[in-house]
Amino acid sequence: MSSPELIQLTPDLCDIFARYWSLCMPPHRKGDIALPFLHLQSEGFWHLIPQPGKEEILCRTKEPGSLSNLKNLILGASLDKELAVLATDPSSRDDLRFALIRTYFSPSIQTKLLEQSLINNEALKYSEDLLTLKRAASPRGEEGLNQFSRDQGFRRAVVTAYDHRCALCGIRMQTSQGHTAVDAAHIIPWSETHNDDPRNGLALCKLCHWAFDEGLMTVSGKYQVVTSPQISTRPNFPAHL
Numbered sequence: 001m002s003s004p005e006l007i008q009l010t011p012d013l014c015d016i017f018a019r020y021w022s023l024c025m026p027p028h029r030k031g032d033i034a035l036p037f038l039h040l041q042s043e044g045f046w047h048l049i050p051q052p053g054k055e056e057i058l059c060r061t062k063e064p065g066s067l068s069n070l071k072n073l074i075l076g077a078s079l080d081k082e083l084a085v086l087a088t089d090p091s092s093r094d095d096l097r098f099a100l101i102r103t104y105f106s107p108s109i110q111t112k113l114l115e116q117s118l119i120n121n122e123a124l125k126y127s128e129d130l131l132t133l134k135r136a137a138s139p140r141g142e143e144g145l146n147q148f149s150r151d152q153g154f155r156r157a158v159v160t161a162y163d164h165r166c167a168l169c170g171i172r173m174q175t176s177q178g179h180t181a182v183d184a185a186h187i188i189p190w191s192e193t194h195n196d197d198p199r200n201g202l203a204l205c206k207l208c209h210w211a212f213d214e215g216l217m218t219v220s221g222k223y224q225v226v227t228s229p230q231i232s233t234r235p236n237f238p239a240h241l
């Protein structure tokens, strides 16, 4: 490796952080990836890369404020060169992950975190296969895959393909912690076809997902959004729908 790779605050990284957080912390404790992303710099192996012209402000920053605020200050972070090499190699990366989990978490949580790490790896590979249509020739190519990995992989593929925008109403909404408003839904139910091809998927916001499942909204064969007359029947108030 010529230079340590830049680690960016991408939606994928925020999503993975939130998944691990939910396994370790009680539901009422909201996670914020901006905190460890900033404060890890005090550990010596984690180096923040400032946005051009933001070097001095970053030096004076003691708290990230919010994820968007931190993104305005930094391009990302890099690991020490030797550590980056270890983190990139699949075998030593597994060893590192295992050592961290064994060192910092109780035995009951260790098992959950290790299971989630396997799901993350499988889901990432599956979503990349879906996005490059490697699975298209084999609609049942997901067989043998853990259901959680399949669900997470399909979700990532569809949400990435739609760039976090709802296919029906068009909104894109992400929180300052990087949480997205959209889910991934199958057009023809998975139970009927086992088809996770992203062309059989729609990214839908929570309201449109519910309306789609209830039969209040759908998409025609000509890719037009079709709404049911029920949607504006009194006392309904469909607003932007």
Ligand SMILES: [Zn+2]
Binding pocket: 166, 167, 168, 169, 170, 171, 204, 205, 206, 207, 208, 209
């Ligand atoms: Zn929507």
